[in-house]
Amino acid sequence: MKCQIILLACLLVPGAVMGQTRPAADASRPALKYPDYTTPRRTVETFVWAVKSHNAKRIAECLYGRTPLEKQVSTSFAMMTAAMTNMLRVARAHLGRPPNQQPGLSASDRLNAMLTALPSATLVMKAKHATLTFKPTASAVKQGTLHFVKRGLNWKLDARAMFHLKEPGLTPKIIRQRASDERVFAHLLDGVTADVKAGKIKTWHQFSVDFETRILSETAKRQAEAQAKKKLGKSK
Secondary structure, three states: OOHHHHHHOOOOOOOOOOOOEEOOOOOOOOOEEOOOOOOHHHHHHHHHHHHHOOOHHHHHHOEEOOOHHHHHHHHHHHHHHHHHHHHHHHHHHHHOOOOOOOOOOOHHHHHHHHHHHHHHOEEEEEOOEEEEEEOOOOOOOOOEEEEEEEEOOEEEEEHHHHOOOOOOOOOHHHHHHHHHHHHHHHHHHHHHHHHHHOOOOOOHHHHHHHHHHHHHHHHHHHHHHHHHHHHHHHHO
């Protein structure tokens, strides 16, 4: 699993307070006030803080998109990630700890493991580009590389590399559809969150069924719309 996927799965942590000062992953380093993009490692710490804060704006600020389309993808990803974080935070607060969750496998554990592994990750910096390669560990961190771009004095995660936007066959149309899907997904998550808060979802089983039902329903709807557009195009 690539390190990018670890970042996408960094969820299920109670929210941090905006602007709160927290200790860095390495106790020998001084505490910092987020956000901090002065080094690639600080940017990763800031990204984790933003995810924990379930704040889409802060998450998007950690990413650098070279084009309007890359920025659109970054914004959609941030919306989806913030919505997922908030949904799971609310679900855990109202429903308790998920059943049968093994120690070390929760998103909180993965986040903490990544921060613990951050100081030993290999950093390579070349002018305005950098890579940070994590070593595999037994605590939910797989080997993988993150890419960074320096803008002014700030290091940001390279959206183009993070989302593999230069893969062969990945057209602007497909990328825009992916971004649209992520925004729809974020709204679905917000709906689940609202139902948990309102007491309409009372158990983790009900939560899972409701979540899957909404996803399947939306998928079927979008497939039907795509088929209708395809038929309409042929009839012209």
